[in-house]
Amino acid sequence: MKIKIIVVGKLKGFATVAVQEYLKMLQGYSRIQIVQVKGSTYLDSSCDEHLLNQEAEQVMKHLKDDYVILLDERGKEYDSIGFAKHFEGLLALPKSLVFVIGGPFGVSETLRKRADEMISLSKLTFTHQLAVVVLLEQLLRAFKIINNEKYHY
Numbered sequence: 001m002k003i004k005i006i007v008v009g010k011l012k013g014f015a016t017v018a019v020q021e022y023l024k025m026l027q028g029y030s031r032i033q034i035v036q037v038k039g040s041t042y043l044d045s046s047c048d049e050h051l052l053n054q055e056a057e058q059v060m061k062h063l064k065d066d067y068v069i070l071l072d073e074r075g076k077e078y079d080s081i082g083f084a085k086h087f088e089g090l091l092a093l094p095k096s097l098v099f100v101i102g103g104p105f106g107v108s109e110t111l112r113k114r115a116d117e118m119i120s121l122s123k124l125t126f127t128h129q130l131a132v133v134v135l136l137e138q139l140l141r142a143f144k145i146i147n148n149e150k151y152h153y
């Protein structure tokens with residue numbers, strides 16, 4: 001099963017290091033590709049639909065007939081066991097899984113409509129960088145749970 005994580009905006013510093021570390025730990029379970037698409041420049045720090053749509057276009061270029069899971073704090077919340085069960089079901093789908101993480105103002109309505117489901121990592125809002133790291137940690141945890149492996153930390 002191919003898994004792709006598309007993130008709007010660059011990963012820098014601590015996030016790059018953490019992402020590499022998690023990708024290494026996930027190697028034995030799945031091939032996970034991280035795609036970073038260029039985020040828009042929001043000049044006056046307020047949301048602009050046009051710029052959100054531009055970001056959505058960049059994301060859409062990387063989508064095929066995939067099953068798209070949008071990460072959003074308003075999405076469905078799971079505990080780790082519940083997420084593992086749900087994820088196991090997703091892995092059985094005859095499609096590639098694509099997780100999408102938005103930019104500073106989230107994602108456009110078009111992209112929201114394209115998503116097959118929306119998952120929340122918490123009610124707290126994270127930066128796109130932190131959201132990638134938390135998602136990878138939960139994917140690793142889910143694989144460990146699915147495979148009945150110990151994962152204490």
Ligand SMILES: C[S@@+](CC[C@H](N)C(=O)[O-])C[C@H]1O[C@@H](n2cnc3c(N)ncnc32)[C@H](O)[C@@H]1O
Binds near residue numbers: 070102126
């Ligand atoms: C800075 S947040 C965007 C916050 C924006 N105000 C919104 O309404 O979506 C950047 C991205 O990180 C992801 N993200 C941040 N916190 C999240 C959470 N608690 N659960 C799921 N995804 C989250 C989402 O994909 C979001 O689009």
